Amino acid sequence: MSEEIFQKVQKIIAEKLGMKNLDGVTPEKSFTNDLGIDSLDREELMVEFENVFEIKFSEEDAEKIDKVSDLVEYIESLLASK
């Protein structure tokens, strides 16, 4: 997992959730169970990641992602195939 991408992702999630401390977002955190992100919030976040990283998520793949580390790896794979 790329530390650089993780840090960007961590910052975006923390900002969107209004968290003062970035430590609340760690790679093993689950969107649903730990961060309280519902399906619409997920969509909102995914749009943000797409814009920031200039990538396009596949809806099917994005739906399966629930862990922060999985998201980071998915973004990495999309960036690699760009």
Next chain:
Amino acid sequence: MADYWGNLLKGVSGASHITYFDTTKFKTKIACQLKGFEPSDHFVPLELSKLDRSAQYALLSTAEALGDASFDWDRLDKDRVGVVFGTGIGGLSSSEAAVQQYMLQDRTPRFSPSHLLRVLSNTVAASIALKYGFTGPNYITTSACASSANAIADACYAIALGKSDVIVTGGTESSIIELAVGGFNAMRALSTRNDDPEHASRPFDRDRDGFVMGEGAATLILESLDHAKARGARIYAEVVGVGMSADTYNIVAPDPNGKAAVQSMVGALQSADVRLEEVDYINTHGTSTKLGDLSECHAIESLFGDLAPKLAINSTKSMIGHLLGAGPAVESVAICCTIRDSLVHPTINIEHLDPQLPANWNYVPGEAISREVNVAMSNSFGFGGHNVTLLYKKYQE
């Protein structure tokens, strides 16, 4: 609420130049913007993505009202609590923003997944219920500038019918936007006294030239008397009567004879079994448009006759502007404070009373007056000819 009521008593105008957008090309450049409100002070970005400003205002006023109501949360049966809110044009500002972004770019649909939630007015009621877990009736009422009067009326009905013990009701509006200012300008409804905003809203004055837009929200907690007494609630006032009617005269202009306005006021009095001579105070619709003022005063005159000069008759809109659908709720808060404090706030900016209006009435010009108010009437008349009258009474055991 304390700031609001304090400023009303002092006769402070909330009008100033519009800062939300560039008004260079607009005929009207003034409005009563909500001062010192910064969304990010109250909501995190993921919440804001779902909440139009009108919903943000409603959530804040509801938090204040629920705090003031001091419910015992462990004992409150949330299944018996509903939310009925009024708004005139809901999330139009969010709609405008999304369309601007879409049209200015290459017209590729990149709408936020939450975009429609901000546009839909029912998000206001849903968000309040979601936040507090109130599972009773939940919806929005809309009847232009009478919207929140209909919400309060429906709240009464739900309680009177035994459907709920408590209804969180009120109104919200956030429409100081290009589409609304431009639209009302085209209707020639707005004041263009741009060089003197504080004196632009001048109901009953000879030199008025239209209304001044306002924005904000008010929440009232309506509760059955039994429920309120059982928990020892502080009771500001009782809603004792509701009257409604439709003008069927013109889609915008009020009926100059005020026939349906009388019907609405009579309906409220009859439903409350209150006699004309018992009414102490009328908080008018009083928008500062010539047609509106004249029609309403004509209706009051034809109903109250010789009793009219004994009434205190004022316009909250002279200070806060016209909050469209939120107006009736915000004005109802003023009425509750009036009944509590035995003080009637002034109508500001009456420098030369319109000679077409009765000269011997007490419009409470300029300064607040002390007066015990047992029965207060609130009139709200919406574009479209929607008339609603609410009757409030001091609670006596």
